[in-house]
Amino acid sequence: MDQEKIWEKACAVLPGGVNSPVRAFGGVGGIPVFMKRSEGAFLFDENDKAYIDLVLSWGPMILGHNPPEVVEALKDQLSRGLSFGTCTGAEANLAELILSMIPGMGMLRLVNSGTEATMSAVRAARGYTGRDKIMKFRGCYHGHGDSFLIQAGSGALTHGAPSSLGVTAGTAADTLVADYNDLNAAENLFETYPDSIAAVIVEPVAGNMGVVPPAPGFLEGLRSLCSRFGSVLIFDEVMTGFRVARGGAAERFSVQPDMITLGKIAGGGLPLAAYAGKREIMSVVSPLGKVYQAGTLSGNPMAVAAGTAHLRLLEQKNPWKKLEEKTGYLCSGLRKAAAKHGAPVQVNQVGSMFTLFFTSKPVTDTKTALAADAVAFARFFHAMLEEGIYFPPSQYESAFLSLAHEQKHLDKIIQAAETFFEKGTNV
Numbered sequence: 001m002d003q004e005k006i007w008e009k010a011c012a013v014l015p016g017g018v019n020s021p022v023r024a025f026g027g028v029g030g031i032p033v034f035m036k037r038s039e040g041a042f043l044f045d046e047n048d049k050a051y052i053d054l055v056l057s058w059g060p061m062i063l064g065h066n067p068p069e070v071v072e073a074l075k076d077q078l079s080r081g082l083s084f085g086t087c088t089g090a091e092a093n094l095a096e097l098i099l100s101m102i103p104g105m106g107m108l109r110l111v112n113s114g115t116e117a118t119m120s121a122v123r124a125a126r127g128y129t130g131r132d133k134i135m136k137f138r139g140c141y142h143g144h145g146d147s148f149l150i151q152a153g154s155g156a157l158t159h160g161a162p163s164s165l166g167v168t169a170g171t172a173a174d175t176l177v178a179d180y181n182d183l184n185a186a187e188n189l190f191e192t193y194p195d196s197i198a199a200v201i202v203e204p205v206a207g208n209m210g211v212v213p214p215a216p217g218f219l220e221g222l223r224s225l226c227s228r229f230g231s232v233l234i235f236d237e238v239m240t241g242f243r244v245a246r247g248g249a250a251e252r253f254s255v256q257p258d259m260i261t262l263g264k265i266a267g268g269g270l271p272l273a274a275y276a277g278k279r280e281i282m283s284v285v286s287p288l289g290k291v292y293q294a295g296t297l298s299g300n301p302m303a304v305a306a307g308t309a310h311l312r313l314l315e316q317k318n319p320w321k322k323l324e325e326k327t328g329y330l331c332s333g334l335r336k337a338a339a340k341h342g343a344p345v346q347v348n349q350v351g352s353m354f355t356l357f358f359t360s361k362p363v364t365d366t367k368t369a370l371a372a373d374a375v376a377f378a379r380f381f382h383a384m385l386e387e388g389i390y391f392p393p394s395q396y397e398s399a400f401l402s403l404a405h406e407q408k409h410l411d412k413i414i415q416a417a418e419t420f421f422e423k424g425t426n427v
């Protein structure tokens with residue numbers, strides 16, 4: 001199948017040829033690869049070329065593509081119906097399962113995307129506190145809600161539109177921005193607006209400027225600032241939830257937020273996300289309270305079946321330690337290969353998420369992350385693609401491993417990277 005022809009058609013009917021900007025290869029150049037099927041650690045393009053997949057649908061497929069138990073659960077649900085728009089026992093069971101896995105949350109609401117989860121969490125925090133402003137961090141991405149498209153990360157970075165058109169000045173005025181890991185900047189904003197900040201929303205491990213771990217004391221500092229000033233601390237764990245630990249970053253770093261947003265892994269590959277909070281905060285959400293939020297397909301039986309089977313499988317396999325070891329092996333192999341050939345590369349890893357930054361300086365915050373050489377990364381990306389290895393098509397994204405990635409796959413990635421470094425990153 002001619003991928004150029006498909007691309008032409010896609011560009012004629014979809015803005016930029018895609019349904020999500022970062023897939024357009026804008027950050028790396030060239031025509032996107034059109035995939036037609038997946039299996040385990042692999043994606044297969046329209047010409048059936050296999051790629052070791054390090055994107056995993058941008059995070060969800062932590063156990064590898066199409067775990068049989070999830071497929072079985074979907075087939076079973078299929079025989080009972082696709083969508084009811086009514087209450088079902090399964091959605092209450094899934095909510096109970098999720099609350100048993102994440103720390104300190106009293107209730108949650110299922111929604112269809114991470115964006116819906118973060119938008120709804122912020123609206124609940126505003127309703128609960130009666131305040132208007134929120135604080136976010138430069139380079140963090142919380143979905144495409146208006147309040148978040150202010151110096152956002154992920155695709156917004158790649159496409160050089162840190163503040164999107166269509167976001168009103170009024171909305172932007174209610175979003176305060178500090179650099180990631182800059183606790184002083186956050187404290188200064190609180191001192192400037194002591195009674196106006198409804199919530200601080202943060203990626204507890206930044207994944208959308210590439211992987212940047214929280215500096216020691218950063219999350220703890222945000223926790224105490226929010227407690228001191230009466231603001232809601234929201235951990236946006238759409239990417240880190242069920243990824244960096246069973247209970248996400250809140251468990252890994254032992255910092256208790258007031259709300260947690262989830263997505264990706266929670267849906268097992270289907271559109272399902274959630275926002276969770278302490279009981280008193282979630283009690284403001286309609287119809288219990290006066291913060292309105294709704295959704296035709298929220299708690300959809302197919303998505304709930306996939307999410308439930310996926311999380312139950314995670315509980316059964318308990319993959320986090322093994323995933324961290326696999327990722328550690330890969331990242332140290334990449335570091336050694338780069339060092340051997342004097343390539344200016346940093347590799348940041350938290351759990352089974354990692355990013356290879358083309359820069360000689362350690363990447364510890366927004367500034368150093370955004371200073372990485374996206375052009376060198378683009379060359380690396382295409383060299384890997386040639387070898388049948390699919391990295392995220394942007395310097396400012398996280399790559400992921402799954403339980404389905406085997407030693408031989410990791411060794412192939414290390415070998416391919418070493419060949420690239422040998423030729424010099426300016427090739």
Ligand code: KE4
Pocket residue numbers: 020021022023058112113114115116118141142143144154155203207208236237238239263264397398
């Ligand atoms: P969605 O609306 O795309 O389901 O989730 C938004 C979101 C919220 N919070 C965090 C921390 C996220 O990483 C995301 C989405 N992540 C991007 C990849 N970095 C999704 C990929 C895309 O935009 O196509």
